[in-house]
Amino acid sequence: MAKLRLKTLKINNNSSKTIEECYSEYMDYCKSIGLRQATLVSKQRFYAYELLKHVSADDKISIITQKKIEGWINSMIDYGYKGNTYQTFVIKLKAFLTYCFTREYLKEYEIKIPNVVLEKKEIYTEDELKKLLKKPDLDTCLVGDYRSFATVSFLVGAGCRSTTLLNVRVKDIDFKKEMILFAHMKTKRQVNVPLSKSLKLILKDYIETMNLKNEDILFPKLDGTKMSYDTLHENLVNYFKHCKVKMRGVNTFRNTFATMFVRNGGDIYRLKLLLGHSNIKTTERYVNLLPIDFKDDLLQYNPLDILNKKKNGTSKMKIKK
Secondary structure: OHHHHHHHHHHHHHOOOEHHHHHHHHHHHHHHOOOOHHHHHHHHHHHHHOHHHOOOOOOEHHHOOHHHHHHHHHHHHHOOOOHHHHHHHHHHHHHHHHHHHHOOOOOOOOOOOOOOOOOOOOOOOHHHHHHHOOOOOOOOOOHHHHHHHHHHHHHHHHOOOHHHHOOOEHHHEEOOOOEEEEOOOOOOOOEEEEOOHHHHHHHHHHHHHOOOOOOOEOOOOOOOOOOOHHHHHHHHHHHHHHHOOOOOOOOHHHHHHHHHHHHOOOOHHHHHHHHOOOOHHHHHHHHHOOOOOOHHHHHHOOHHHHHHHHHHHOOOOOOOO
16 A cells, blocks of 8 residues: 555656656657657657647646547547547557656556548549659759659659658669669668669759759758758649649658559559568558559459350360369
């Protein structure tokens, strides 16, 4: 009983910490265990733009209760939020609160991740891609538009994540071997992917026109420094408006790449290598969310249809007894 009383007393004392203090400590902890910079940015954005919609930075950490979390989820459902939106919110919140439970800033309680039906991923249509991939007139276009054209070409031709794209340097493009090195991956592994012939021509022209050197970032800001995701997004929004195409996210290009690869006959094992997934199950889940109709492909290998085709091609089909 003494242990319980002491622990309860400790939690009560720690509960006086503010949400801002706890989250600041949590971010320091995440940095210390080696989480990727992109993950740290994502966690900071969650705090600033999502969590602080429901609480104030100066509120005590004890204000976040199980009942309050359930109320937040129900409000998101009532307001028509997509399932993956409030599911992701709870996943990120649970990670933060698990840290608080471990540090005894809060008395531990159960946080259930909502079960949702995941929606099919969006992709860009071929007509939209044709507009986006039309090379601008270099004599009249802005530098930003030409860079955005090359950026879109890279995303469509390589299928990489936006964070990977922003870290590619000129030296990572091997024109002789026709390979691209992705040194900055979500899985922290380096991956080599093939450089398509079309993308090879576009990049050669782009690098020469932009006068980029071997150590330069491939898609930098105008001053040559590394571009942030927000800047990339803003640039592409402007380019989409110029091309009269609806912008549906930067990573939608990755969905488009995977969808077109499978539709054109590519298999899931090669797709896994191109997407840089470390586990085939990740690729399987990814493909299941793509807007792909496998009906025609599956019917192509239907045993009954194949047997009937053989039957129609011969005078009579014989079955061995």
